[in-house]
Amino acid sequence: MNSAEWLAYYRQNRSDRLPIAWDVPVQITPALRASVLRSLARFQLGESSAGTSLRRAARTTGDADFMAAIELFIAEEQEHARLLGRVLARFAVPPLHHHWSDWLFRRCRHRLGFSGEITVLLMAEIVALKYYSVVRTGTADGALRGVCDQMLHDEKFHVRFHCEYLHRWLGRRSPVVQPLASWVFTVLFAGATTVVAWDHRSAFLALGSSADEFLNDSWQNFQAAQTAILTGRPFVWSRTLGRAEAGPAWVAPRSEFQQAWALARQSARWLWTLSFQPLVLAGPARH
Numbered sequence: 001m002n003s004a005e006w007l008a009y010y011r012q013n014r015s016d017r018l019p020i021a022w023d024v025p026v027q028i029t030p031a032l033r034a035s036v037l038r039s040l041a042r043f044q045l046g047e048s049s050a051g052t053s054l055r056r057a058a059r060t061t062g063d064a065d066f067m068a069a070i071e072l073f074i075a076e077e078q079e080h081a082r083l084l085g086r087v088l089a090r091f092a093v094p095p096l097h098h099h100w101s102d103w104l105f106r107r108c109r110h111r112l113g114f115s116g117e118i119t120v121l122l123m124a125e126i127v128a129l130k131y132y133s134v135v136r137t138g139t140a141d142g143a144l145r146g147v148c149d150q151m152l153h154d155e156k157f158h159v160r161f162h163c164e165y166l167h168r169w170l171g172r173r174s175p176v177v178q179p180l181a182s183w184v185f186t187v188l189f190a191g192a193t194t195v196v197a198w199d200h201r202s203a204f205l206a207l208g209s210s211a212d213e214f215l216n217d218s219w220q221n222f223q224a225a226q227t228a229i230l231t232g233r234p235f236v237w238s239r240t241l242g243r244a245e246a247g248p249a250w251v252a253p254r255s256e257f258q259q260a261w262a263l264a265r266q267s268a269r270w271l272w273t274l275s276f277q278p279l280v281l282a283g284p285a286r287h
């Protein structure tokens with residue numbers, strides 16, 4: 001979509017919000033109360049941003065429709081912070097004002113220029129897709145589920161919005177910069193998603209998921225986003241599946257040496273695994 005179409009989308013989305021059942025009785029188990037609310041408070045802090053530096057950086061694009069779309073994007077994120085704030089109040093949990101992960105996230109965002117800022121934001125959006133899916137599935141509270149539904153609807157379009165911008169940005173760069181930028185993005189994502197998986201591991205367990213599942217599905221979502229950035233195909237994510245819809249993944253062209261190396265590594269991995277299997281299965285002598 002071009003900037004005018006994104007602006008139209010954000011305007012429509014602003015006036016077409018899902019109803020949230022704030023009046024239903026609070027439902028939360030002691031296990032969820034102990035770990036998930038603390039975790040949600042960190043995400044609530046992450047969603048809260050005045051958007052000052054993003055707004056300032058967006059002006060450098062000189063695209064009025066894009067700047068207006070960014071304005072509405074910031075407003076949607078602030079709405080997420082407001083909704084999550086109301087969820088915390090519903091469970092009588094005070095909001096956080098500082099957390100090291102939020103400090104690090106903001107430091108990274110504010111020093112990288114507009115495309116860098118969009119890149120860091122995109123990582124947070126991809127992480128949010130899986131995180132809010134797990135919360136949506138693992139909780140019985142009607143209001144919290146409604147908030148997750150609304151945020152998931154918004155975030156999947158945020159990912160597409162950022163991917164399309166980065167596709168245009170990469171398209172103006174030299175063929176040397178393109179794979180390099182993509183590699184840096186992948187490394188940053190590996191760091192960010194691993195930190196989130198570890199930091200919120202007890203919440204994932206309480207919600208019936210795990211840090212492993214979070215990491216695995218987030219990587220699949222990342223792969224779809226990277227494909228969208230490199231090819232210009234739209235990012236499509238399904239709430240029903242809880243992950244990006246399977247599509248033809250972008251596969252880097254590989255030389256014969258690279259193909260042979262990949263096969264050798266695969267065989268070596270199987271050799272390593274199966275070498276120990278007889279010892280483990282045999283175990284202590286059986287009678």
Ligand SMILES: [Fe+2]
Nearest residue numbers: 047077080155
């Ligand atoms: Fe958000």
Ligand SMILES: [Fe+2]
Nearest residue numbers: 077125155158
């Ligand atoms: Fe978002």
